[in-house]
Amino acid sequence: MSTPAPVDDVDVVVIGAGQAGLSAAYHLARLGARFVVLDANSAPGGAWQHRWRTLTMRDVHGIAMLPGLDVPDVDDEALAREFVPAYYAAYEERFALPVVRPVRVRAVRDAVPGETEGDLLVETDAGAWRTAAVVNATGTWERPFWPRYPGASAFRGRQLHTVDYEGPEDMAGLDVVVVGGGASAVQILGEVAPLAASTTWVTRREPVWRTDDFDPDAGRAAVAQVEERVTRGLPPQSVVSVTGLMLRPQEQRAATLGAYERHPMFTRIEPDGVRMADGSYQHADVIVWATGFRAALGHLAPLRLREESGGVRLVAREDAHTPTTAARDHRVQLVGYGPSASTIGANRAGRVAARAALRTASAS
């Protein structure tokens, strides 16, 4: 018989050490909680350590400061995948946050089967933790969304998702089809179009271009729209569907090459290209699926948090205005989900979730 894994007992387990998890951890530490942060990555940085090699801090929309420590001055040319992880590493050290890594959470379930008001058991590849509450901050990067189209498996060229993209050089001289209507597609086209033989941009819906400045009011309006969806239990929309797209100076070269002439989604993938909606044929050496992400919540499946509509309905508890508590199980807080899926939203949600989780722990 195998020896059971040891069980550590804490008030709160935070799952994930990206912006959302670190923010929650900071507030839990200040509130004096007994907690641990479990992170599947082997180094600090959350998803930022995996961003593509050419993504500089000039290309990103900017990251919000974590509570209590300013973002250091940044050179526009600094690589996002180095700069942000270095900031997170310094943060973990500064506040002596109890991050344990690499630890992958496999499942969260009732510690005593059927006791839905009792403790939770967090099962991982490195043992188990027993806890009164969980703050889930697992982001989306580990769940790329890759839609299925007929013929995809017979395609003789290369197919990759945003998570696999490393830069444009290996697409020089090739015919490239980019799929997806989000900011990643716009940025990838901006880099690839000047080097490729041709680029073809396809999206399901007509992109919505933003011509005004994306000021704080517009940001708040976008967050409110996504918040409204998660309080109804609908799957959160992509951020760009509520913010709109913008071309920046670094995308102008691609724009003059016609890279942002959008086509409706192709109907079929053929061995050496794609069949466009109007029946024409487009040769392709590469298909880039910049088709976004879904929330990485598989480990929470035993708790049955999802509504029939597919989303996790979130509610705001007591004095909080930010919804972070799973409506179907108040022991679980979700941060970096829906309206808090940006570095600024993640910060606010982290504070709310830490308080709510600790309240659950003190009531248990």
Ligand SMILES: Cc1cc2nc3c(=O)[nH]c(=O)nc-3n(C[C@H](O)[C@H](O)[C@H](O)COP(=O)(O)OP(=O)(O)OC[C@H]3O[C@@H](n4cnc5c(N)ncnc54)[C@H](O)[C@@H]3O)c2cc1C
């Ligand atoms: C290309 C791109 C550019 C972006 N640019 C910006 C920007 O400029 N500004 C901005 O505000 N936002 C930006 N965003 C969104 C931004 O990444 C997120 O809002 C934020 O950084 C995500 O933080 P997070 O803590 O929710 O998740 P993550 O940074 O993804 O961290 C999640 C952590 O959880 C861990 N994890 C996942 N599953 C498990 C598990 N089962 N067990 C244990 N650990 C687990 C992961 O390993 C990871 O370390 C961008 C997103 C993308 C994809």
